[in-house]
Amino acid sequence: MKELIGRREQWREELESVRRMHGWVVEAEAILSGSWAGEQEKVTNAGVALRFDAFVAKLKEQASGQKLSETEQRCVSHFVHVTASLRPQLIECYDVEGLPRTNNDMEGFIRAIKTRYRRVSGRKNWNRYLLRYGRRVAYYEAQVRSASGEAGVNGAVGQVTPKQWRGGRAEQRARQEEQLKQYRFRHRRAKFLQRLEERWTAAAS
Numbered sequence: 001m002k003e004l005i006g007r008r009e010q011w012r013e014e015l016e017s018v019r020r021m022h023g024w025v026v027e028a029e030a031i032l033s034g035s036w037a038g039e040q041e042k043v044t045n046a047g048v049a050l051r052f053d054a055f056v057a058k059l060k061e062q063a064s065g066q067k068l069s070e071t072e073q074r075c076v077s078h079f080v081h082v083t084a085s086l087r088p089q090l091i092e093c094y095d096v097e098g099l100p101r102t103n104n105d106m107e108g109f110i111r112a113i114k115t116r117y118r119r120v121s122g123r124k125n126w127n128r129y130l131l132r133y134g135r136r137v138a139y140y141e142a143q144v145r146s147a148s149g150e151a152g153v154n155g156a157v158g159q160v161t162p163k164q165w166r167g168g169r170a171e172q173r174a175r176q177e178e179q180l181k182q183y184r185f186r187h188r189r190a191k192f193l194q195r196l197e198e199r200w201t202a203a204a205s
């Protein structure tokens with residue numbers, strides 16, 4: 001028992017440090033979420049900025065006062081640096097109706113597309129899937145998630161005329177070609193540049 005207590009005492013300072021830093025994260029989230037506002041109070045950019053800037057100033061004061069451990073000093077410095085970089089965009093969503101505060105919904109949507117592809121193909125990497133079908137995979141997933149569901153998607157597709165389909169296909173192919181160029185330049189640059197040189201030589205001759 002004494003040995004167990006001794007081990008706990010050994011980590012007491014580190015645990016208290018982690019609890020303090022966790023408290024900072026929770027406090028920052030409470031400010032950015034607008035949970036401080038009353039029922040009749042509207043959450044605005046100015047209101048959030050006032051509270052968040054005061055919170056950051058308090059952290060800076062604690063760091064400058066040498067009251068924090070070395071690890072806490074490093075974490076606070078990183079937090080302040082990242083906050084200063086993102087500050088112009090961090091507090092801009094509250095005055096725009098319908099603009100989400102986080103990208104959690106978007107990430108969940110992307111994860112749903114990946115999950116569907118993995119179930120269909122059994123593969124984890126979905127780059128080829130996107131390069132082949134482009135933005136259509138996102139449109140399809142969004143429509144399936146809507147109230148109409150998969151049946152509504154199939155019904156809407158059945159109403160597309162051949163002329164509309166050919167026009168949409170041409171537009172999609174043009175956009176996919178641009179994506180393919182970016183992919184080839186990033187991942188197969190030498191071959192991509194060689195083909196450009198060959199095309200240039202052929203055109204010049």
